[in-house]
Each structure stands twice: as C-alpha cells, then as structure tokens.
Amino acid sequence: xxxxxxxxxxxxAENDTVSIMGEFTNWxxxxxxxxxxxxxxxxxxxxxxxxxxxxxxxxxxxRYNFSVGDxxxxxxxxxxxxxxxxxxxxxxxxxxxxxxxxxxSIEEQKAERDxxxxxxxxxxxxxxxxxxxxxxxxxxxxxxxxxxxPSYVNTEMSKxxxxxxx
Numbered sequence: 271x272x273x274x275x276x277x278x279x280x281x282x283a284e285n286d287t288v289s290i291m292g293e294f295t296n297w298x299x300x301x302x303x304x305x306x307x308x309x310x311x312x313x314x315x316x317x318x319x320x321x322x323x324x325x326x327x328x329x330x331x332x333r334y335n336f337s338v339g340d341x342x343x344x345x346x347x348x349x350x351x352x353x354x355x356x357x358x359x360x361x362x363x364x365x366x367x368x369x370x371x372x373x374x375s376i377e378e379q380k381a382e383r384d385x386x387x388x389x390x391x392x393x394x395x396x397x398x399x400x401x402x403x404x405x406x407x408x409x410x411x412x413x414x415x416x417x418x419x420p421s422y423v424n425t426e427m428s429k430x431x432x433x434x435x436x
Contacts, residue, residue: 272326272362276302276336276345277319288320292334292359295324299337326364333359 274290282288289299302320310317326332333353336343344350348360 272324272364274302274322274324274334274348274362275319276321277347278336278338278343281318282320282338286339289337290322290334291337293332294326294334302336326362328364331361331363333361335359 276288276290278288288302288304290302291297291299300322302322304320305313305316336345344358345360349362350358350360353359
C-alpha cells in the first residue's frame, strides 16, 4: 500500500478539493482525503494536509501530479523529475517494501505504532499487521496489481505478462 501525502504551501479552503492524477489513476483525477479535524487537533502538523492511498506493483516508478482548483501543482517536498514531454512531475519509485511518502506519513506511521502498542497493552494480544496482509493479498492476485502498471513497461517485461493485461 502506498500513501501519497501532499501539504500545499498555501492553505486550502475547507470546501475546496485537491486531486491527484498519475499513472496509477490513468491520469484521471482522484480526490484526495484531508485529515479530519480530530486528528489535526491531536497532530497540528497535519493541518492542510491531504493523502491518497493506493496499491501499486512493486519495482516500478510511477509519475503523478496534483491539481488544486484548476491549477496543476508539483510538490517540491517529494521527488520531482521531467517526464518525456518536458513537464515536471512527482514520482514514486516503489521498492520491495511498502512505500510511504513525505514527512507527514512518518508521523502517521508513528501514530499507528503507538496505537498498536496501546492495543497490545490493553488486550495482551499481538495486533495483526494489516499492511503485511494487504501485501500478501496483492501477491496472490497479480492481474489486479498489473492493471496499475505504469505505461512505460519495458519490452522484456511485457513479454512475460499475459497479453490481456497490456
């Protein structure tokens, strides 16, 4: 599971939306979620922060951009490069392990660990690692994962894939 986190440099009104579009959405805008007010009260650094979670195939680089209102925005806090058309885009290189982007997601991971520890203290039981289960589910169903493959799959890799995927 990949979490893309975006904290615009300017405040976004509560009723405005921020969208993400990239190779994993077929460049169609998807509305990003905003951290809820209760979470922001507990963690003020998450104010004006948006996130989007998606499953991606490991071992590939995925490009994406944000849309705030009618303007396309590149997040300078994340990896940036020029695409083949000369436009700047953000990208995520999905490694062998689950990828979390941006500083805000580090705080989210810490909060999850703290919650798991608190639950373990209360119940005495180990908390099931949902992310590991999601990774196992992803490896069990490659056709679904392959639908999220980037558009520039090299020729050697495309020979190994089922023809109905490409």
